[in-house]
Every structure is written in structure tokens, then in C-alpha cells.
Amino acid sequence: MAHAAEKLPTYVVTPPPELEREPLVLNGRSPAWISDKIAGITEGKTPRWWWIALGISVCGMLMMFSMIAYLVSTGIGVWGLNQPTAWAWDITNFVFWIGIGHAGTLISAILCLLRQRWRTSINRAAEAMTLFAVVCAGIFPVVHTGRVWFALMPGYLIPFPNANVIWPQFRSPLLWDVFAVSTYGTVSLLFWYTGLIPDLATMRDRAVTKLKKFLYGLFAMGWTGSNRHWSNYEKAYLILAGLSTPLVLSVHSVVSFDFAVSQVPGWHTTIFPPYFVAGAIFSGFGMVLTLLVPLRSVCGLEDVITKRHIELMCKVILATGSIVGYAYGMEFFIAWYGGNPYELYAFQNRAFGPYWWAYWSMITCNVVSPHLFWFKWCRTRMWFVFLVSIVVNIGMWFERFVIIVTSLHRDYLPSSWDYFRPTYVDILTFMGSFGLFCTLFLLFLRFLPMIAIAEVKAVTPHADPHHPLGGGKLGGAHR
Amino acid sequence: MSNTGKPYALVAEFETPALAMHAAEMVRDAGYKRWDVHTPYPVHGMDGAMGLHNSKVGWFTFIGGTTGFTLGMLMIWWMGKVDYALPVGGKPLFSPIFAFPVAYELTILLGAFGTLFGMMLLNRLPRHYHPLLKYPRFRNATHDRIYIAIECADPRYSDAETRRLLESTGSRHIEVVED
Structure with missing residues (x-):
């Protein structure tokens, strides 16, 4: 080991300039700084912007709940649905929200397996975003049934012995979706909670009030940072990442089966699963950026969520946006090449029919805007990134709207063709779901560490026993 | 002290x-x-x-995952073929193909629970004192x-x-x- 011992520290201290990477935490911040900074966000006086944001969000949330109350008490006629457009904003919103969730799982699971260590700064907030997006998503398929008590009653969606002695229809992709989405929500929660355990212990040990100490302590389960525990914990975390990876790919695939398994032209295509998954990750990263770009400046986290992090996320948007653009092109090609006149008509109708405005909004937002991220200038201007991230979100909402409404509004029976227009109930319910999402996210920011403290500490040079900052000495290799 | x-x-x-x-x-x-x-x-x-030594958490995941898959398949087979046959379009009453997505999700669900509870069991958590x-x-x-x-x-x-x-x-x- 003697020769390795001489080489190792020199290599660690000064890699050749071309191999040098930007540090993940800037300004050489120490582990102590990291816990003070991140836990400090929840410990200080509640800032005024938080109260204002919470006020607005709660109003939005209440608006959504009152719209749902109106819908449930009156019937789904309060929405703009008609025959043949029996699915419109409800399912669009469902797919939109569930798609947003996918970025959180991609960051926490797939980037973990790929050893992308930059994920540590953003995974906690992204996972929280996933959970809250799944909550918002879950509302729409339930309320779109109109008589929600049937959807919620065990035995209809969830297999449970009931008075009608029948079981759910397991051949239906809609039922697969029930399992996929509920598994997704549950596993995301488990993964998020597992990641939180060491940080809850940090919060417990810093807490000054009895109540905080009790609550953080309760959920930290008595974590002492024992290395025997870390050993099992790290393995469990890795396995959860391994389980979440096929899960996240399956969830949006199953969502796409809701459409692809049907016979509707424009839906019945094999490209749907990969195309939906790429779109979901694309929109999710849009939302992560929408949330984190302002937060990093408001909370002063520029040293932890660095420009490099933002740039890398922009590159993911570029990659997945390109896949989405390719899928749009391929859909059109197959519609022509497949020789099915109904399929071809559905696609011509998308681009040039009555919903042309929705189609071209989608193309502008999803195909054109991500390609701005080829340029470093665009990736490093925070206001610009923020703007594009919102455009991406709008584009992805339009994508689902285009897929659902343009395919349905012209069915095989021309006498029933119709044009869908949303009512104010449609619009306010959707807007209100942002209120619910933001309320949950703001509460998360206030009471839980928004960045994985222990994980970020672990990627600093101070935590590396071979690095001089971690106490590593020249020739000090260990057995 | x-x-x-x-x-x-x-x-x-x-x-x-x-x-x-x-x-x-x-x-x-x-x-x-x-x-x-x-x-x-x-x-x-x-x-x-x-x-x-290497952590044994993986065994709990394995037990959870196989339980989930088996339970999923058995549930769909029993409900749709044994307990209440519901013929639709002459399609088979049970096939592992249409049962797969649900069994797959249950594999992951119970695998994840197995992992978390396995970790807690091996670490003897929660231990508040x-x-x-x-x-x-x-x-x-x-x-x-x-x-x-x-x-x-x-x-x-x-x-x-x-x-x-x-x-x-x-x-x-x-x-x-x-x-």
C-alpha cells in the first residue's frame, strides 16, 4: 500500500486541470455550516413572504374544494364535458400532475443508481414535490366519476369484499392505474421518509422547544448516526432506489395504457409508454426548476444548489424535451406510414382542426423552447431558466389536453362531433389544485429540511477521510 | 456527564x-x-x-417482493376465475399477461415495505431511549x-x-x- 499511500492524497488534492470538476458545495462550506444553514431555514422567524404565499395558496386550495363540493352535489354536468368528449380537463389535469411527480423519483432513484452525486442538493425538495403532485393528481380521477362515494368505497377500485359480491375488472388499464398510482404514492412516501430519518435526528438534536423535540424525535425513531445503522440504512436506500426506478418507468407507462389500450385513433399507439415517461420527466424537471430557482435565492442556498445544478437540470430538460419532440414527429410519421385513414385524420385534425391553437402552443412550448438550453447563456441566466421552466409546464399541460380532447372530439360517428369548452368550474378546479400543491409545499419548507442535510454533508470534501479537509494526510492510508 | x-x-x-x-x-x-x-x-x-459485513436488508426486500408478486397473481386468479367468473368478450378468465401490471406494482410495493421494515428491524428502530x-x-x-x-x-x-x-x-x- 505504500506507493498507493504516497500517490492517493496528491491525486485527490490536485487532479489535472482538465479533470477538475466544479465542487458540489461552493465556497468550501463545512458540514456544520450545512446543518446550520438548512435547518436554520425552518428554525428562524417565519418570513413574511411565506405567510403571503401561504395565504394565496390556501385561498386557491379552498377554491378547489368548493368547486369539488359543487361538482359532487350537482353532478359532472357543471364541467364542460359532452358526448363524445367525456374526458377533458379532469384527465388532462390528472396526467399533468402525475407526470410532474416523475422528476422527483428520477432524481432520487435513477440518478442515485447512476451515482450522480449532484442529486443530493435537490432530491429532498423534488421528492416532496412528487408526493404533493401525486396528491393533486389523485383528486381528479376520483372526482371525475361524479359520484365520488362509489370511487372511494372499497370494492370498486380497491378489491374488497362488498355487498355486490363482485370484484374489480383486472383486465382494465384503468384499474392497473389505480394500483400503479397508489403504489407510486406509497413508495415515494417511504423513500422520502427513509431519506428524512437522519435529518429528523439533526432537527431533533437542534430543537429548542419541547414539542419540536418530541415530534422530530418521534419520527427520527431514535436515530443516533450509528455506523451499524448507516450500513443497513445505506443498503435500504440503495434498494429503494432500485425499486423506484422500474416503478417510475411503469407508472407513466400504465397511465399511457389508459389511452393506448383503447381503440381511439390518436391513442391506440405503441409509442405511448416511452413517450409518456419522457414527457413526464420533462415536465417534472420543469416544475423542479420553477420551484428551486426562486427558492435558492430567497433562502440563500446558492452554495448548495449551485449554478452547475441548475445547468445540469436544464440539460435533462433538453434531453427529455428532444425525446418528446422526436415522439411527436414519429407519431405523425406512423399515422401516415401506418395507412390507417382514421389515424391519419386524427393527426391532421390535431394540427389543423379546430384545436390547432392547442397543438401549436404545445409544439412551441415543448419542441422549440427546450432547445434554447443548447446555449450556456440560457442555462446560466436564472430568470431565463425560470421562464423556460414555466413554458415547459404550460406546454406539457397542452400536450395532455391535445392528446385527450382532439382525439375524442371527433369520433367514428360524425353526427356526434362536438367542440369542448371548459366551464368556470373546470378552470377554477385546476387553478385551485395549484393552491393545494403550493400549500403542501410551503408547509414542507417551513417544518422539514428542504435539502437532504446528511447527504449533502457526505459529498463535501470534509466528509472524505482521504481528503485533507477530512483529515487525510499524505501517506496516511489506512489498512 | x-x-x-x-x-x-x-x-x-x-x-x-x-x-x-x-x-x-x-x-x-x-x-x-x-x-x-x-x-x-x-x-x-x-x-x-x-x-x-454486508447488510442483510436485501433479503427482506426479496421476501416482500416475492410475496407481492405471488399475492397479486393469486388474487387476480381467485377473484376473476374462481370466486366470480366474469366473462368478457370470450377472453380467458385468467391470464398472467393482463394480471402482470397489478402483480408488478404489488411486487414493488411490498418490496419497498420489506426494505424499510427490514432496515428498522435490523437496526432495532424505533428505539426512543x-x-x-x-x-x-x-x-x-x-x-x-x-x-x-x-x-x-x-x-x-x-x-x-x-x-x-x-x-x-x-x-x-x-x-x-x-x-
């Missing part, structure tokens, strides 16, 4: 992971069994320095310090010997923590 009662462990504080890792190697080589290193973040290589949690300095174990605790119940433990060992590791703060 925390409470009255009998001594629980001799605890040494370290400022850097490198020092703590060398110390852990020395404690391991001295043949102690009931001891632990408490770190605010996972330290790469510490498992080896402590002489720990721990003598070290009463030791005021130990608050830094979730902040930026590393602690090595050698339990007095270890067969090799002796007040003088163990203290000498920990002193030789370069720790600047060594203290007995009571139960």
Missing part, C-alpha cells in the same frame, strides 16, 4: 472522518465487539474499518462530530485499557457516559 446509574460506555469525540476511521480500525483490531461509530453522514469505508442521547455533547453526532462509543458491557472493556486505547487514537475528548 449525564445521569446517575452505572456506566454505559466510554465515548471519544473526533473532529475529522480520517481520525475516526483510524481509531475505528484500532478498536476493531483490539478485538472489541460491542462498540459503534456515530457519524452525522455515512463515511465511505467505515464499514470496512469497523469490520462489518438511548443512553447516548442523554449525553449533551452527543448532540453534535448529527451535526459535525464523530463519536466512538465502546460499551462497558464489552468483555474486553477495562477502564484504564480502553481509555488508553482511545487516547492513543488522537481523540481530544474522552468521557464515560452513564446509563
